[in-house]
Amino acid sequence: MEKKSVNSEIDNLDMQILSMLMDDATIPYTEIAKKLIVSGGTIHVRMKKMQDLGIIKGSNLIVDAQKIGYDVCAYLGIYLEKGSTYKDAVAHLVKIKEIVELHYTTGAWSMFAKIICRDTNHLRSVLNEQIQAIEGIARTETFISLEESIKRQISLDV
Numbered sequence: 393m394e395k396k397s398v399n400s401e402i403d404n405l406d407m408q409i410l411s412m413l414m415d416d417a418t419i420p421y422t423e424i425a426k427k428l429i430v431s432g433g434t435i436h437v438r439m440k441k442m443q444d445l446g447i448i449k450g451s452n453l454i455v456d457a458q459k460i461g462y463d464v465c466a467y468l469g470i471y472l473e474k475g476s477t478y479k480d481a482v483a484h485l486v487k488i489k490e491i492v493e494l495h496y497t498t499g500a501w502s503m504f505a506k507i508i509c510r511d512t513n514h515l516r517s518v519l520n521e522q523i524q525a526i527e528g529i530a531r532t533e534t535f536i537s538l539e540e541s542i543k544r545q546i547s548l549d550v
Contacts, residue, residue, distance in 0.1 A: 401441075401445055402441075402442065402445070402447065404550060405428065405430070405434075405438065406438055406441075406442060406447075407548050407550045408428055408550045409424060409428070409435060409438055409439065409442075410442070410447070410448075410548055411548040411550045412424050412427070412428075414545045414548065417451055421435040421436060421439070422435075457508050461510055462508045462509060462510055463509075463510065463511055464507075464508070464509045464510070464511055464512060464514070464515050464536060465506070465507070465508055465536070465537040465540065466506075466507045466509070466515055466534055466535060466536045466537065467504065467505070467506055467507070467534070467535040467537065468504070468505040468506075468507055468519075468523070468532050468533070468534050468535075469500060469501035469503075469504055469532065469533040469534075469535075470501055470502055470503040470504070470505060470523070470529055470532050471500075471501055471502055471529070471530045471531045471532065471533075472502040472503070472528055472529060472530060473528050473529070473530045474528075475502065477527070477528030477529075478496065478502065478503075480527070480528055481503070481526055481528050481529055482494065482503075484526045485503075485505070485523070485526065488518065488522050488523065490507050490508055490509055490514075490518050491505050491506070491507055492506050492507070492508050493505060493506035494506075501533070512536075515534075515536075519532065519534065
């Protein structure tokens, strides 16, 4: 029985291609084609279609931040003075290179950010001189990560 796709424009073959590339983004299209018993051209066409649909949003090189001198990973709950300041706050926060993720959230905080810094002094500087200086940010709450135990992509059931 073939699994139904959430997006009606992609099918099981697309999901299999995604799954293989999510496991190893360096796998050549020709190898994917051999494993899935289709032509290399089919893989190229399917990849282009998924990029055009916005399913694939590029590819990344994963760097171990600690090995290049960025030893502190912190999470930041950001309280806004009022919800209407969200877009302006994001416009300022996007300029802070240490912020590697930012989410608009429900619950206690208005936003939740992931920050990577060299050390605690660097983190303090980013918090005090950049983030907390943004108009509309009422206050922040910081959580320093002691260890990343799990980091993975979603698992596709194909």
